[in-house]
Amino acid sequence: MSHRLPDRVVIVTGGARGIGAAYVRALHAEGARVVVADLLVDEGSALAAELGERARFEPLDVTDADAWERVVAATVRAWGTVDVLVNNAGIANAGPLEHYTRAKWDAVIAVNLTGTFLGCQAVVPTMRAAGRGSIVNISSVEGLFGSEGLHGYVAAKFGVRGLTKSIAVELGRAGIRANSVHPGWIDTAMTAKIDPSRLPIPLGRGGTPDDLAGTVVFLASDDSAYLTGAELVVDGGMTAGVGH
Ligand code: NDP
Numbered sequence: 001m002s003h004r005l006p007d008r009v010v011i012v013t014g015g016a017r018g019i020g021a022a023y024v025r026a027l028h029a030e031g032a033r034v035v036v037a038d039l040l041v042d043e044g045s046a047l048a049a050e051l052g053e054r055a056r057f058e059p060l061d062v063t064d065a066d067a068w069e070r071v072v073a074a075t076v077r078a079w080g081t082v083d084v085l086v087n088n089a090g091i092a093n094a095g096p097l098e099h100y101t102r103a104k105w106d107a108v109i110a111v112n113l114t115g116t117f118l119g120c121q122a123v124v125p126t127m128r129a130a131g132r133g134s135i136v137n138i139s140s141v142e143g144l145f146g147s148e149g150l151h152g153y154v155a156a157k158f159g160v161r162g163l164t165k166s167i168a169v170e171l172g173r174a175g176i177r178a179n180s181v182h183p184g185w186i187d188t189a190m191t192a193k194i195d196p197s198r199l200p201i202p203l204g205r206g207g208t209p210d211d212l213a214g215t216v217v218f219l220a221s222d223d224s225a226y227l228t229g230a231e232l233v234v235d236g237g238m239t240a241g242v243g244h
Pocket of ligand 1: 019061
């Protein structure tokens with residue numbers, strides 16, 4: 001069977017668990033060489049060890065520019081280049097506006113938005129030198145509309161969507177594509193407190209990490225060669241409109 005990502009070098013942030021781990025598995029299954037980059041050393045190392053030869057773990061706090069430099073340098077040393085970056089690491093926090101502390105705001109902006117910015121900055125020189133690259137930034141349906149209590153998260157995910165478009169515009173001629181993915185309700189630790197049957201999802205169920213993985217593989221691969229600056233909404237139709 002032919003693979004869609006033969007030997008492509010991919011970095012997935014927050015790849016140790018949750019949705020990120022599903023991306024890692026799917027990309028690896030398509031022949032990619034995958035760097036699991038995460039704060040979680042034990043889980044990330046175990047996943048890389050389980051996948052074997054074409055997988056590596058690198059410790060990474062996405063808010064740390066120096067750590068990004070180390071991860072990119074180690075990847076280039078090991079595998080020669082970086083073809084794809086999946087900026088998936090994210091955190092969420094909530095609270096009414098009057099009680100939404102500065103610390104909450106700073107934390108969610110730092111990981112979701114600044115972390116994505118730093119990742120893009122870190123990989124672009126390598127991608128530019130290679131004349132090709134695909135950046136996949138994980139936003140959310142909350143990067144498309146507001147959500148009660150999720151002020152910093154919504155602002156960060158809107159920011160990721162805008163950042164992705166500005167990168168697409170600036171770097172298209174360098175052969176670098178950038179697209180954002182906007183998942184709806186997906187079954188993970190982050191959404192454990194929300195019952196999907198209460199949400200207006202036309203497909204009638206919440207999503208799973210595997211429901212997103214095909215979209216990320218598509219954006220990483222040459223199947224999406226003419227797609228840049230796009231926002232792919234993967235939400236079971238939740239944002240398509242209102243039913244009766
Ligand atoms: P999880 O919390 O399950 O996993 C996120 C991963 O990112 C964890 O391994 C986490 O490690 C890691 N991480 C957190 N902070 C950092 C950091 N500073 N540096 C490096 N890694 C970090 O989240 P999900 O899998 O649910 O979400 C993944 C992405 O998908 C996020 O961007 C999220 O916003 C987005 N998303 C999720 C939806 C959902 O329904 N779950 C819906 C829409 C979007 P640790 O455990 O140590 O914090």
